[in-house]
Amino acid sequence: MNAGWEVVIGLEIHTQLATRSKIFSAAPTEYGAEPNTQACLVDLGYPGVLPVLNAEVVRMATMFGLAVNATVAPRSVFARKNYFYPDLPKGYQISQYELPIVEHGELFITDDEGNEKRIGITRAHLEEDAGKSIHEGLDRYSGIDLNRAGTPLLEIVSEPELSSAREAVAYMRKIHTIVRYLGISDGNMQEGSFRCDANVSVRRRGEEKLGTRAEIKNLNSFRFVEKAINFEIERQIELLEDGGTVVQETRLYDSDKDETRSMRSKEEANDYRYFPDPDLLPVEISADYIDAVRRQLPELPAAKEQRFVDQYGIKADDAAILTGSRSLADYFEAVVAATEAKAQLAANWVVGDLSAALNQESLDIVDSKVSAELLAGLLTRIEDNTISGKIAKQVFEAMWAGEGSADAIIEARGLKQITDSSAIEAVVDSVIAAHPEQVAEYRSGKDKLIGFFVGQVMKETQGQANPGQVNKILKAKLGG
């Protein structure tokens, strides 16, 4: 369908920084409070009030800059973006314009051909969020909630180097992982803490000039980013193939109808009259400060992924999944540290049964009903042959249900694997004695009946006999 066309996408990601108070005031940033209860006079834009920069946002922006190998500007400047809207109390938003705090970063994604691809990060700048206009349920009126006004945002702008919706989502996920690793954002997309605008254009393959772009505003899930971009690509290609032209405009994605529609054209766009905010001093960052922040940086996802492969010898795919969030990676490492079992076994369990159980109940790893210590206890018992893998699943379910440690459950339920040869021999003898016909058939060459005998023995021992031993003893006795 897209043959002959090349897609060019750039993303502007708005990340809410996880500070306790707002970027320019002491009001709390907590989500979900009653409307207008978390806005102080500064947030309300009262006459005479002045903004004071929250130092924490500078530290967080610096961390981000270092994490994406960017330049942290020694001097950045806050500017006013002027426009009128009821949820913008001062009539201007304090942002950064000509001199942002972070510039020239990069990160790497896997492109559509499976190769590593570098995506440039043009800049990241600090700004304050606006309030929220509420139109639903208010007949003839609009409500304004200014709780969000003044919430700190880091706007991360990519180069237009993403070539598909899939790449765009991959890039966005990487950023999402990084900001959560750094602890600078909770990344909560439902609450709007992590959202993006996508600039999308298409051009005929081989064409040098970029096509006219449309900007899709306020996408707040990975799925919507993918769908909205794909819709927009199709729309633009169809338009151009029919001889039309794309107009530069802002569009909104309607997830119910799965389509984008025009919000305002370039002609209707505001002239924001940016100028340096005279109420705030330039932000000056010393090399010493940057070094101090660098020392506090946690291990980043890419480095951790590589280390998991090198240090634990686990599969690369598992390492990628396990390092998808810092808490999952921490959990995995805690399990490995608490058991003699092989790391790959731990990886299998965390990626497999544990993740499935978490998903089923929509729980985050930090809320797991089975702690790393408990899981490690289970793996130890698999490793030392106390229980088989199959029994382990039963034990895991019991642990999930809150029945205690693996050892306690094995003990209480009598699940300990039977490894005593004389005990197994006794059962084997009784099974042989009880099935003379099958014994005769086996001895006349029907080898596959061994499975039948193993099944009988396991049934007699309620699955607790060591399968390897059962096999060996059966073969010896049947072979007669």
Added chain:
Amino acid sequence: MDLYNKTLTELAAGLRDGDFSSVDLTQALLARIRERDPELNAFITVTDELALAAAERADVARSAGNGGPLNGLPVIHKDIFCTRGVKTSCGSKMLDNFVSPYDATVVERLADAGAVVLGKTNMDEFAMGSSNETSFYGPVRNPWNLDCTPGGSSGGSAAAVAARFGPAATGTDTGGSIRQPAALTGTVGIKPTYGRVSRYGMIAFASSLDQAGVITRTAEDAALLLGVMAGFDERDSTSIDEPVPDYVAALGESIKGLRIGIVRQHFDAGLDAECGRKVKEAIGVLQSLGATTVEVDLPNIDLSVPTYYVVAPAECSSNLSRFDGVRFGYRAENAVDLLDHYCRSRGEGFGDEVKRRIMTGTYVLSAGYYDAYYLKAQQVRQLIADDFRKAFAGVDVIAGPTAPTPAFRLGDKVDDPITMYLNDIYTIGANLAGLPGISVPCGFVNDLPVGLHLVGTHFAESTLLRCAHQYQQQTDWHTACPEDFQ
């Protein structure tokens, strides 16, 4: 001697010695304001009850041996300072219904020091004007001649101090709004270094130029008040963390050897000849005290007015955007939609001069004009600041006239903004460069006061106050009282 004729320093001594109480003093001044202010229109709000309650508290504190440095002393605030529970109009219909929920830092510091606030003074709307004629509450009259303006924008504060309604008032100065009215009313007005006094709670006109100061009758009183107001405030990022010297203690030092710079352009054809003569006489007095003079060059000073009228409107166009009728202030009735709400609330709430500056400012910040106007003006501003820096390498203060003429008649310039803007031609440079400046009464022309203007380098308030104080020890211009208000 009547209490109203006493300076702040004299009143402090009287209170200390038990000659009278704060309540006596406050009642006397409130009665005088009630009786005489209708002639001047210097007040927008008189805070009788709050003042008397504060005076009572001050008397109790004094008798218990407590109380701050201004305990029980009367002050008046320009209506640009937010005062909790009191109407804070900024001279505008836009804020006629606005009662501030908080105190400006300046208000808080004076209150903490024990000051008794008598009321809030009239001013040009949002401090935009040089004659007090842009006020929604009508013009203020000059106590020296009721047909004349007291200057602006702190015209109400200057007129109130000149008419002996109180010994001291706060003011704000963006391009000369403390010093020019001080000159036109025969009072002392000081605009400190940018960042010396917190701007928190002072309704912004042009943030990079605005600075709070005081209007008094003596430099000594100005020193006393400024010492309380000045200092770092964590709520204002542009306030500077620099220790505040004891201004009063430094007043007595001689000015022998002080180097005074004279700017040639400040005595050219734009200056009224009689005013020029008075200013030169005043400089002669300073020389007689041991100061020396030298001519200094400020090559770009002629560009200060046009530079100011790009920078100040640009900032004000943005600063005044918050007055949108949504959360506070004037709100047009029966708006049909959002745009109508904005257009009429602002169209009806703001006066002509404010609108003129908002439009000018919006224009100079617009795409395609920003570089030619705003950016260029900022570059020229830097040149002017550099000129001052070079000049101050060789002198301690720069002396000249505060205003080109004595007080002019009400209505004379109101239809001619450019001529009006030229009233601040000698004062604007200090704002653009962030320097402190003071105006001191130095004589009369046609029975109207004339002011001597002194500008110092950053944080040289002490030098300016000392120089003005030493001058006032040799002269009695500041003791003259308008005939009708004796």
